[in-house]
Amino acid sequence: MAKGAVYFHFPHKEGLAVAVVEEHYACWPQILAEVDAENLPPLETAIAMLDRAALAFRDSTVVQGGARLQIERPQIDAEFSTPFVDWTSFLTSLLAQTRDQGQIRADAAPPDAAARALVAGFFGTRHVSDVLHQRTDLGDRRTEIRDPLLRALRT
Amino acid sequence: MAKGAVYFHFPHKEGLAVAVVEEHYACWPQILAEVDAENLPPLETAIAMLDRAALAFRDSTVVQGGARLQIERPQIDAEFSTPFVDWTSFLTSLLAQTRDQGQIRADAAPPDAAARALVAGFFGTRHVSDVLHQRTDLGDRRTEIRDPLLRALRT
Numbered sequence: 001m002a003k004g005a006v007y008f009h010f011p012h013k014e015g016l017a018v019a020v021v022e023e024h025y026a027c028w029p030q031i032l033a034e035v036d037a038e039n040l041p042p043l044e045t046a047i048a049m050l051d052r053a054a055l056a057f058r059d060s061t062v063v064q065g066g067a068r069l070q071i072e073r074p075q076i077d078a079e080f081s082t083p084f085v086d087w088t089s090f091l092t093s094l095l096a097q098t099r100d101q102g103q104i105r106a107d108a109a110p111p112d113a114a115a116r117a118l119v120a121g122f123f124g125t126r127h128v129s130d131v132l133h134q135r136t137d138l139g140d141r142r143t144e145i146r147d148p149l150l151r152a153l154r155t
Numbered sequence: 156m157a158k159g160a161v162y163f164h165f166p167h168k169e170g171l172a173v174a175v176v177e178e179h180y181a182c183w184p185q186i187l188a189e190v191d192a193e194n195l196p197p198l199e200t201a202i203a204m205l206d207r208a209a210l211a212f213r214d215s216t217v218v219q220g221g222a223r224l225q226i227e228r229p230q231i232d233a234e235f236s237t238p239f240v241d242w243t244s245f246l247t248s249l250l251a252q253t254r255d256q257g258q259i260r261a262d263a264a265p266p267d268a269a270a271r272a273l274v275a276g277f278f279g280t281r282h283v284s285d286v287l288h289q290r291t292d293l294g295d296r297r298t299e300i301r302d303p304l305l306r307a308l309r310t
Contacts, residue, residue: 072227082287113299121272124279125272128278148269149306151302
């Protein structure tokens with residue numbers, strides 16, 4: 001697409017930034033629909049979502065662009081969706097279902113605390129991978145944080 | 156200090172940014188000297204360093220400023236120290252000592268992988284806390300990621 005066409009649709013840079021961030025967030029319901037079709041138990045759904053999100057951060061230009069803009073939000077004069085909150089609610093709900101099915105260790109953190117740890121660990125891993133290795137190592141790195149956090153949860 | 160005085164010492168904004176980032180990094184050897192004085196075992200030294208770093212991110216304007224500038228590095232025309240690398244080496248060394256003393260679980264990740272997970276989890280937690288709550292909840296949040304990661308390491 002020519003630069004002129006982009007500015008026809010998005011006369012202000014800020015409008016373009018908001019559109020990229022919203023397109024980024026629109027990826028997650030699509031991925032959830034794919035994962036839901038597999039009818040996994042709730043904890044496996046959570047893991048599958050995080051694994052596919054990691055691949056999207058590694059491979060999708062829109063997801064990378066939205067994430068970069070979210071990082072730069074203090075410098076951009078636009079209203080973006082608040083990051084982290086929806087993912088945390090989503091994972092909290094899946095972990096609460098897992099607990100109610102007796103599939104979480106008795107000494108594990110409550111669902112909301114465990115969900116916050118998963119979100120923070122996932123975000124930190126992809127940011128460090130982005131800064132140090134342009135995300136090329138994200139496939140290996142994500143299991144380094146995912147596996148110990150899951151070990152603290154699984155019965 | 157008057158704005159004029161700042162620009163006398165730092166005629167370019169970029170020079171000021173580099174000075175803040177270097178001052179941020181200069182905090183860690185000071186904190187390490189305090190922790191070393193306690194003669195803790197290596198794993199407890201790692202935990203004490205991460206705990207004190209979390210407090211510095213919550214309370215120190217210089218540490219917060221350096222972290223914010225590191226996040227904005229793609230937009231700043233200055234050479235900052237590469238983030239994450241020194242912390243990862245430092246924690247890898249402490250975890251390797253802990254392993255050599257037989258104090259790490261046999262099924263734990265190798266020291267370098269465990270150190271990367273600690274660094275990514277720590278960074279992610281403080282960034283999420285910064286974005287969502289201006290770091291006011293960092294005291295509570297840091298244990299949510301620290302405790303499950305440590306549980307996967309400790310014998």
